[in-house]
Amino acid sequence: MAKKIKEINWDYAPSLESTSHIEVKEKYELFIDGKFVKPSSGNYFNTVNPATNEVLSSIAYANEKDVDNAVKAARKAYNEVWSKLSGKERGKYIYRIARLMQERARELAVIETLDAGKTIRESRDIDIPLACNHFFYYAGWADKLEYAFPNRKVESLGVAGQIIPWNFPLLMAAWKIAPALAAGNTVVLKPAETTSLTAMKLAEIIRDSGLPAGVVNIVTGYGDTGAAIVNHEDINKVAFTGSTAVGKIIQKAIAGTGKKATLELGGKSANIIMDDAPIDQAVEGIINGIFFNQGHVCCAGSRLFVQEGVADVVIKKLKRRMDSLIIGNPLDKNTDVGAINSKEQLDTINKYIKIGINEGAEMYQASCEIPKNGYFCPPTIFTGVAQSSTIAQEEIFGPVLTIQTFRTVDEVIQKANNSPFGLAAGVWSDKGSRVFNLTSKLNAGVVWANTYNKFDPASPFGGFKESGYGREGGMHGLSAYVKLK
Amino acid sequence: MERLEILKTYKIYIGGKFPRTESGRYYSPKNPKGELLGNICLSSRKDVRNAVVAARKAYGDWSERADFNRSQILYRIAEMLEGRKAQFIDELIVQGVSQKAAKQEVELTIDRLVYYAGWCDKYKQIQSSVNPVSSSHFNFSVQEPTGIVGIIADANSSLIGLVSSIAPVIAGGNTCVVLASEKLPLCAITFAEVINSSDVPGGVVNILTGKRTELISPLTTHMDVNAIFYSGKETEIIKELEESGALNLKRIHSYDEDWNKESSQNLYFITDFQELKTTWHPIENVGGASSSY
Numbered sequence: 001m002a003k004k005i006k007e008i009n010w011d012y013a014p015s016l017e018s019t020s021h022i023e024v025k026e027k028y029e030l031f032i033d034g035k036f037v038k039p040s041s042g043n044y045f046n047t048v049n050p051a052t053n054e055v056l057s058s059i060a061y062a063n064e065k066d067v068d069n070a071v072k073a074a075r076k077a078y079n080e081v082w083s084k085l086s087g088k089e090r091g092k093y094i095y096r097i098a099r100l101m102q103e104r105a106r107e108l109a110v111i112e113t114l115d116a117g118k119t120i121r122e123s124r125d126i127d128i129p130l131a132c133n134h135f136f137y138y139a140g141w142a143d144k145l146e147y148a149f150p151n152r153k154v155e156s157l158g159v160a161g162q163i164i165p166w167n168f169p170l171l172m173a174a175w176k177i178a179p180a181l182a183a184g185n186t187v188v189l190k191p192a193e194t195t196s197l198t199a200m201k202l203a204e205i206i207r208d209s210g211l212p213a214g215v216v217n218i219v220t221g222y223g224d225t226g227a228a229i230v231n232h233e234d235i236n237k238v239a240f241t242g243s244t245a246v247g248k249i250i251q252k253a254i255a256g257t258g259k260k261a262t263l264e265l266g267g268k269s270a271n272i273i274m275d276d277a278p279i280d281q282a283v284e285g286i287i288n289g290i291f292f293n294q295g296h297v298c299c300a301g302s303r304l305f306v307q308e309g310v311a312d313v314v315i316k317k318l319k320r321r322m323d324s325l326i327i328g329n330p331l332d333k334n335t336d337v338g339a340i341n342s343k344e345q346l347d348t349i350n351k352y353i354k355i356g357i358n359e360g361a362e363m364y365q366a367s368c369e370i371p372k373n374g375y376f377c378p379p380t381i382f383t384g385v386a387q388s389s390t391i392a393q394e395e396i397f398g399p400v401l402t403i404q405t406f407r408t409v410d411e412v413i414q415k416a417n418n419s420p421f422g423l424a425a426g427v428w429s430d431k432g433s434r435v436f437n438l439t440s441k442l443n444a445g446v447v448w449a450n451t452y453n454k455f456d457p458a459s460p461f462g463g464f465k466e467s468g469y470g471r472e473g474g475m476h477g478l479s480a481y482v483k484l485k
Numbered sequence: 486m487e488r489l490e491i492l493k494t495y496k497i498y499i500g501g502k503f504p505r506t507e508s509g510r511y512y513s514p515k516n517p518k519g520e521l522l523g524n525i526c527l528s529s530r531k532d533v534r535n536a537v538v539a540a541r542k543a544y545g546d547w548s549e550r551a552d553f554n555r556s557q558i559l560y561r562i563a564e565m566l567e568g569r570k571a572q573f574i575d576e577l578i579v580q581g582v583s584q585k586a587a588k589q590e591v592e593l594t595i596d597r598l599v600y601y602a603g604w605c606d607k608y609k610q611i612q613s614s615v616n617p618v619s620s621s622h623f624n625f626s627v628q629e630p631t632g633i634v635g636i637i638a639d640a641n642s643s644l645i646g647l648v649s650s651i652a653p654v655i656a657g658g659n660t661c662v663v664l665a666s667e668k669l670p671l672c673a674i675t676f677a678e679v680i681n682s683s684d685v686p687g688g689v690v691n692i693l694t695g696k697r698t699e700l701i702s703p704l705t706t707h708m709d710v711n712a713i714f715y716s717g718k719e720t721e722i723i724k725e726l727e728e729s730g731a732l733n734l735k736r737i738h739s740y741d742e743d744w745n746k747e748s749s750q751n752l753y754f755i756t757d758f759q760e761l762k763t764t765w766h767p768i769e770n771v772g773g774a775s776s777s778y
Contacts, residue, residue, distance in 0.1 A: 249731075
């Protein structure tokens with residue numbers, strides 16, 4: 001019998017999402033003052049599909065002059081139109097953007113997958129719906145701001161400069177733009193250089209929505225484009241999501257300028273498995289915590305702590321589950337883990353994997369096949385990791401998990417909190433009082449108990465300590481874009 | 486024969502104890518009439534570091550106290566201050582405040598403590614939220630203290646500025662290291678005596694006197710200080726705070742406030758020194774449970 005079963009091919013048949021209904025232009029310009037304009041330098045850079053290394057399009061490279069034009073357009077729109085509009089009318093524009101995005105959700109999902117390397121299942125079911133919902137959620141706040149700030153008058157800040165990362169391109173654009181507009185600000189947004197496409201698609205949607213020209217401006221480019229936004233004299237607010245190192249540079253750069261800032265930065269989040277946890281669910285939670293979006297998640301559960309009594313069984317089941325993960329073409333609906341976003345990021349991840357091996361930790365990688373073209377990294381775990389190991393301290397931003405064990409609750413709280421970061425944490429236990437003890441003592445802005453990596457427009461997100469400050473999402477996300485009188 | 490008055494030796498306040506500065510240095514500020522206020526401790530970098538260690542040590546206990554308990558302790562500070570009103574009025578007068586203004590300042594300070602005492606177990610009810618997420622989860626957000634707060638108290642007031650900064654910070658469960666006004670330091674140390682007799686655990690409030698030019702830098706570059714409360718509007722200082730605060734991403738809050746105004750108190754002075762924590766937990770979906778009975 002056993003022999004016969006072996007002959008059956010259990011592989012899934014490919015289930016590719018079609019790319020026929022999408023439109024990607026050969027070239028994208030800058031979106032300034034409601035129009036698509038050429039970059040003043042005449043320079044463009046390529047954006048590639050990291051799963052195939054094929055060039056998808058070329059993107060305008062904005063310099064200081066372009067940024068200045070964008071800020072001027074945003075200021076003009078703020079002074080002449082947007083700040084004079086009632087909250088009710090602002091809200092209606094934002095609702096309209098949400099609806100137009102929903103109508104084009106499938107197209108946005110496919111483009112996101114092509115440009116970022118994330119699986120179509122994820123962009124279709126998570127990124128794009130959440131991005132649409134974020135606009136829809138904040139639209140409703142625009143005429144209700146006073147309710148969020150008892151006893152205070154609420155005023156907008158002015159022009160917000162917003163810089164977003166490549167891990168959730170459209171979703172991060174939504175997290176930035178929606179609350180800023182709802183609170184009455186205008187925006188200059190810069191997407192990451194490897195993932196500009198959905199931002200430019202959003203620019204088209206915004207143009208189609210009839211939003212007054214200059215209220216949202218999108219400039220594409222590299223770090224120097226971002227620096228030009230941060231350092232521009234006429235910006236009132238900087239909102240940045242990215243690495244802690246760059247966050248610190250930004251806080252320094254704007255010191256004494258009176259610019260307000262929110263920084264959503266790196267993490268090295270602890271995911272804690274107690275010995276009474278539902279083990280199979282916890283294993284799924286570990287997988288989702290670190291391999292979701294190829295580990296390109298600032299709140300990834302990258303430090304796993306397993307209580308000694310269940311460590312062997314958890315690690316055994318985790319390895320088995322890793323072996324069943326499908327790594328490959330992100331457009332295939334069967335794929336669990338897609339492509340690493342760029343060659344640079346793959347190099348960084350591989351550097352850390354080497355460090356882990358050199359520091360004496362024991363590595364295990366998923367046994368699945370890896371595509372030959374494009375940038376891929378197999379799901380990787382390290383056991384025998386010390387608290388002092390580099391891979392347990394620094395953010396890797398890839399599908400690499402460190403595993404440590406512990407005996408007591410006090411011990412794991414101390415170990416989990418012993419990090420300059422404080423973005424997120426996970427706790428797995430069937431005992432309510434134990435769950436709440438841990439969730440209240442972990443120094444982290446988001447704590448998932450018996451779940452991980454869940455997001456919602458109504459749920460505030462952001463970190464403690466060096467994971468940054470300010471919140472995005474929910475009622476509390478409004479305070480990043482208002483001043484109180 | 487006239488009785489010889491006993492003069493007070495002004496010390497600093499670290500970890501619930503009253504040492505002189507470890508540096509042995511002092512300075513001698515004078516009032517507007519040119520009279521000597523005292524030989525005040527010229528605290529050092531080392532004093533700042535000792536104070537931060539004391540604040541961190543006290544943090545676990547203080548931040549985990551029941552909010553109601555913190556409320557009672559802040560109210561107790563007000564009670565103790567009321568009992569020593571005359572002493573503070575005298576000290577303010579010595580430092581150049583008129584009799585009438587001194588009385589007003591002390592009374593407003595007492596009332597301000599009562600105001601923040603009341604907030605301790607209420608601000609979370611106002612500022613927290615249950616978030617209606619679309620998935621089957623219970624999700625809520627609630628404030629937690631930021632940690633150790635460095636307070637650079639109002640340079641131009643001896644008492645009301647100091648207390649208006651300390652009260653919201655400790656009401657929210659933080660512990661603090663306070664730089665008192667350089668030219669008007671007397672009430673700071675006397676207020677430390679009030680705190681020390683008000684059931685405030687040692688280390689929750691630490692008060693240093695001395696030169697700002699020497700003490701601001703060790704305070705704002707300290708990696709175990711999580712936030713700064715600056716009362717003032719000097720742009721050079723604000724720039725320095727924000728720049729050196731970037732080392733460990735301190736939350737820097739600067740306020741240009743006239744603390745003698747009745748309205749210079751509100752909920753947001755507390756929440757500026759709070760971190761928001763959002764917690765998720767799944768809700769089991771049992772078939773049939775959604776029937777509407």
